[in-house]
Amino acid sequence: MSRRVTVTIDGKKIQALAGEKLLWVALENGIFIPNLCALKGQERPPASCRLCFVQVKGKEEPVTACTLPVVDGMEVKTRSPQVDRLVKSAFELLLSHHRLQCSRCPKNKNCQLQIIARERGLKLKLNRLKPLSREEEIDDSAECYALDRSRCVLCGRCVWVDRHAAKTGTIGFAQRGIARRVATFGDEGLGGVASPEFQRCVEVCPVGALYFKKKEERGDPGNEK
Template identity: 45%
Template structure:
């Protein structure tokens, strides 16, 4: 049985272990494809962000590379005009509820949205793009030590996935529907949750946009931002 497949991506021949997704094959070989809802090793990627589209010779229309297994002889195109237009459309949808206030955000300079915006040559906010906030509080503080900011959340599901894999008696999950979908913590009032989550940090660390943070770390960060602003004014 062959354990390697060889494929061509944007004219470049690459070999990857059989069973690798096209997205992982590209990322592992230095070919960047925007992605948000995929994590290495996910058995069933939700394919919800629609950013990782590629075209494959012999397939009709663009397909999500995170759900597509690399096959020997496959010819993939990651940068056609159609792919880029669809990625830009998906990106604009994702940021339509985003506050775009990067300066005060804890994820500033390490946020995946900033990276994708730069890659697609798109601004995070434009005057033409309407900001549509979700009909939910700006900050949710149901968890004893983690805060959630729904208007930053791109609903990628990474936090839900990593929390599920921790196998704790409480869990992260999605609530509400459609545009007002948010992440919620179930069972977070149980004893020991604060200590367990402080030890774990998985959801906070995996969130690509800083929508989840520890309340004390966030407060400290905001105080530092304010202090910096004060210093700039005084100078």
């Protein structure tokens, strides 16, 4: 059985299981840390969105909370000038991948980008970067859900859930660098997906790229506050 430890986050003393990742300890205790790519239960979180930086006492550089196992006596601050700078840059980079048309998005008001912007006082618009123009057709071929790649921030949550939980073998990442995209097997489109288990992949999309067509089927993707 795992040992219980005490950590201090933003001055609040919290009991947690040794080895648990700091991101989940904070979120489950009402302390917000921006996050997009992590899912609870991942043995090796991808740490690709670079949003969950925190400052740990004794470490010079900020570290990602989704990869940081808690140890007894750990003292953490979720904000510092260095953390704020890193989060701001990572956020803008993600926004440059994401077509901003919130009023027409199925995830409007429940989007993780909107939540992070609100919590950290960040603007939902590009300042230094130009938008990555990706005029891709929406994959509307399935009855219940659709994929709009122009909103995809490549967080990898859907791909991870498909590989490790839903196991439908439907989606994966294709290509590299700027051309990287979520692809369906044989590029056949989501209409060819027979497994109802695939819904689990749709549920975890934090930004409305992979979404349920009907409003009543749209749930909470988890990880949010």
